[in-house]
Amino acid sequence: MKKRILNILESIGYTCIRFLSQIGNFFIFCISSIFWAIRPPWYFKQIHSQIIDIGYFSLPVVGLTTFFSGMVLALQTSIGFSEFNSESTVARVVLTSITKELGPVLTGLMVAGRVGAKMAAEIATMKVTEQIDALGTLGTRPMQYLIAPKLIASLICVPFLVLIGNTIGILGGYVIAIYKLDFNPDLYLYATIEHLYWIDVVQGLVKASIFGFLISMLSCYFGYNASRGAEGVGYATTSAVVTSSVMILTSTYIITALFFG
Amino acid sequence: MDQSYKKKKIEIRNLTKKFNEKIILKNINFDLYEGESLAIIGASGSGKSVLLKNIIGLLKPEAGSIKINNVETVNLSRSKRENLLLELGITFQHGALFDSLTIWENVIFKIQRINKLSKIDGQKLALDIIKNLGLGSDILNLYPSEISGGMQKRIAIARAISSDPSILLFDEPTSGLDPVTGSVIDELIVKSVKRLCASAITITHDMASVSRIADKVILIDDQTISWTGKPNEMLKSNNAKIQQFIKALNPKLFK
Numbered sequence: 001m002k003k004r005i006l007n008i009l010e011s012i013g014y015t016c017i018r019f020l021s022q023i024g025n026f027f028i029f030c031i032s033s034i035f036w037a038i039r040p041p042w043y044f045k046q047i048h049s050q051i052i053d054i055g056y057f058s059l060p061v062v063g064l065t066t067f068f069s070g071m072v073l074a075l076q077t078s079i080g081f082s083e084f085n086s087e088s089t090v091a092r093v094v095l096t097s098i099t100k101e102l103g104p105v106l107t108g109l110m111v112a113g114r115v116g117a118k119m120a121a122e123i124a125t126m127k128v129t130e131q132i133d134a135l136g137t138l139g140t141r142p143m144q145y146l147i148a149p150k151l152i153a154s155l156i157c158v159p160f161l162v163l164i165g166n167t168i169g170i171l172g173g174y175v176i177a178i179y180k181l182d183f184n185p186d187l188y189l190y191a192t193i194e195h196l197y198w199i200d201v202v203q204g205l206v207k208a209s210i211f212g213f214l215i216s217m218l219s220c221y222f223g224y225n226a227s228r229g230a231e232g233v234g235y236a237t238t239s240a241v242v243t244s245s246v247m248i249l250t251s252t253y254i255i256t257a258l259f260f261g
Numbered sequence: 262m263d264q265s266y267k268k269k270k271i272e273i274r275n276l277t278k279k280f281n282e283k284i285i286l287k288n289i290n291f292d293l294y295e296g297e298s299l300a301i302i303g304a305s306g307s308g309k310s311v312l313l314k315n316i317i318g319l320l321k322p323e324a325g326s327i328k329i330n331n332v333e334t335v336n337l338s339r340s341k342r343e344n345l346l347l348e349l350g351i352t353f354q355h356g357a358l359f360d361s362l363t364i365w366e367n368v369i370f371k372i373q374r375i376n377k378l379s380k381i382d383g384q385k386l387a388l389d390i391i392k393n394l395g396l397g398s399d400i401l402n403l404y405p406s407e408i409s410g411g412m413q414k415r416i417a418i419a420r421a422i423s424s425d426p427s428i429l430l431f432d433e434p435t436s437g438l439d440p441v442t443g444s445v446i447d448e449l450i451v452k453s454v455k456r457l458c459a460s461a462i463t464i465t466h467d468m469a470s471v472s473r474i475a476d477k478v479i480l481i482d483d484q485t486i487s488w489t490g491k492p493n494e495m496l497k498s499n500n501a502k503i504q505q506f507i508k509a510l511n512p513k514l515f516k
Contacts, residue, residue, distance in 0.1 A: 125360070133319050134357035137346050138420070139374040 029221045036141065037148040046145065050153030054115050058161055061110050066165035069102050070094055070172025078181050090183070091191035094173035099200045103166040105252055108211035111158055112244035116219040119150055120240035123223025124233040132224070147220045151213070158212030159205045166204060207255055214251065215244045267294040269331065270428050270460040271316065276325035278311055285311050287484040289325070293428070298454055298461045300475035300492070302468075302506065307481045309464045310354065313432055316462070317351060318342050329428065347375070350421030350459075354432045356413040358405035358420070364391075365401040368419045375424070390419045393456075394449050411442040415449065422453045429454060429461040435470050447473040468507060471495075480506060 073094050081089040123146060126132050135142045170192060177183040219240040226236040271293040278286040285308040293299050303309050314320040316327055318334060327334045329345055337345065358367050365387035369378065378386065388398050394415045400408055405416070414434055421429060431450060435443035447470050454461045454474075463474055471478055472492045480488040480503055488503045495503055 122361075129355055130353040130357040131359055133314070134351070134353055134359075136319065137317055137349065137351045138371040139343060139347055140370075141343075 025225070026217070026221050029224070030217050032143055033147045033151050033217060033220070036144040037151050039144070041144070042152075043145055043149055046149035047152050050149050051157055053118070054111065054153050055157035055160055058111055058114055058157070059164065061114060062107050062161050062165045063168045065106050065110055066098070066103060066169035067172040069106055070098055070169035070174075071176045073097055073102070073169075074173035074176040075180070078177070088187070088191040090173070090177055090181070091188050092195045094177075095170060095192050095195050096200060098169040098173070099166050099196075099204045100256075101204075101252065103169055104162050104204045104207040104211060105248060106169075107158065107162045107165045107208065108215065108248040108252075109245055111154075111161065111211070112215045112219075112241055112248060115154075116215045116240050116244045117237050119216065119219035120223040120226075121233055121237045123147075123220055124226030124236035127224060127226045128229050128232055142224075147216075147224070150220055151216045154212035154216035155209060156212075158215070159208040162204055162208035163201075166201070203256070203259075206259070207252055210251055210255060211248050214247045218244045218247065267296065269293070270295055270297075270329070271462070272326075272328040272331075273316070274326045274328075276312070276315060276322050276327065278308070278315055278320065278322045284484055286315075286322075286481075289481075289486055291479055291486065291489070293460050293462060295460055296458060298451075298463070298474055298476045300471045300478045301462060301464045301481060302466065302471060302478060303481035304506070305466075308484065309481055310432055312481070313430055313462070313464060317346065317349060317430065347371070347424065348427050350424065350426035350429045352414070352417040352421045352431045352434055354436060356405070356410075356417040358413055358416055360405055363402050363404055364408070364416055367405065367416060368423055370420060371424045386423075387419075390423050391416070393452075394419050395445070411438055411445070414438065414442075414446055418446070418449055418453060422457060425457055427457070427459050429457070429459050431461065431463040431465075433464055433466065435465065435467050440469070443467060443470065444473065450474050468495075482506070 074090055077090045077093045081093075123132075126135075126146070132142045132146070135145060174185075174188060174192070177188050178185050222236040222240040222243070226232040228235075269292050273289055273291050276286060276289040277284065289312065291299075301309050301312065311320060315322050316329070316334075318337070322335060325335070330348065332341075332345060334342065334345060358364075359370070362370070365384045366373075368387040368390055369383050372378065372386065373383065384401055387401060391397075391400075396412065396415060396419075400412065405413055408416070418431075418434070421431075429450075434450060435446050438446065450461065450463065451474050453459070461474075463470070465471060475492050478488075478490055478492055478495060479486050480500075482488075482502050488498065488500045490498060495507060498504065
């Protein structure tokens with residue numbers, strides 16, 4: 001019995017130590033990535049290709065998600081606020097929800113699913129097929145050539161995607177409000193503009209930058225530390241997407257509570 | 262042959278490597294001289310690739326010294342190591358060509374890091390290099406996944422020799438290839454080493470390769486070097502481990 005309890009305690013201790021060591025390693029990885037991202041030479045071809053991949057190719061999925069979210073938000077809010085001044089209230093709820101929360105979070109989740117998985121799988125494959133080792137022997141620093149462009153591109157593209165996602169989401173709300181709920185277009189538009197505060201947009205963009213950082217760093221970290229062949233690539237990809245998604249949903253609360261609460 | 266007048270390109274002394282508490286290599290000592298071609302043989306998991314990774318700095322030994330061109334590399338700073346690596350040409354076990362780059366971009370990858378070349382100049386240079394390895398311009402714009410395993414190995418050699426290094430390191434260059442393609446790769450290695458007047462270390466399981474490419478052979482067994490000699494001395498050797506190794510790999514030789 002005593003041995004069994006000791007075994008359980010040992011496995012808990014081992015898990016805790018492993019978890020803390022992973023956090024420590026991730027922290028060092030982040031610092032190292034930032035260091036190499038701000039240090040020349042910058043691989044502009046790689047940065048450009050990442051910007052296209054993250055920014056341009058994520059647009060359809062981000063646009064579609066935020067558009068329908070704006071639509072459903074307008075529809076649900078109109079039911080709840082049908083007895084009040086609906087035009088103003090629905091416009092305000094759609095605007096605030098999208099710019100402060102839904103836009104960044106949905107964009108973050110979509111980018112994590114699409115780009116994060118790709119980044120992790122790409123780097124993990126390079127790791128298990130010795131391509132990263134080969135890079136190091138060919139006069140190129142893997143952190144600078146592989147990781148830094150992904151970090152830089154994510155920091156540029158995710159806020160940009162959030163801005164576009166916000167606009168499309170608000171447009172989705174407008175479409176439902178005008179064509180399904182028969183709201184007055186001028187009044188709805190006026191209410192939207194009236195309640196558009198720069199601090200809400202900034203809040204969304206701050207979150208977007210942090211999400212961009214988290215997605216690129218977590219995906220690259222899991223990919224870079226992959227092992228055990230194809231199984232390792234799968235594990236790295238799953239870990240990257242799951243951890244990024246959880247971190248997005250957790251950090252959005254922390255950011256709001258700490259800085260905008 | 263007396264090597265004393267020749268320059269040592271790589272000098273390894275008392276190298277020990279562990280993973281956690283498990284000892285992989287213990288007290289490894291050998292020298293690679295100028296113009297010499299050395300083959301390292303040993304069973305799978307005996308630590309041959311680990312030894313190679315220690316030499317190029319991807320792994321750090323727990324003890325011992327590794328000198329390349331008379332420069333101690335074990336605790337060398339990152340930038341000095343990077344400069345030293347420019348003098349080395351390395352091929353990895355599975356080729357390790359970059360999937361996202363075309364063949365010509367792979368071949369001149371190292372040169373591009375030193376001198377920026379235009380696309381036309383880069384392709385021209387890559388073509389010059391791969392022509393020497395019996396390949397043509399038709400594959401220049403393909404991706405590694407679009408060419409055969411044998412061609413991938415040749416491109417890996419092309420990438421390794423592209424910057425005219427003085428030391429070449431090959432990790433199982435013929436693994437996974439049929440005997441005919443394997444012998445072509447061996448010929449290319451011999452030709453490249455001669456053309457560059459380079460020193461080479463080749464890790465292999467293939468005894469036919471050893472006889473074709475090596476001047477000297479090292480057998481790694483039980484964490485350490487258990488036999489050193491010339492390829493033609495292997496069959497005559499009374500060393501039990503070398504006999505066991507040859508028998509296991511090439512039983513026909515003993516029939």
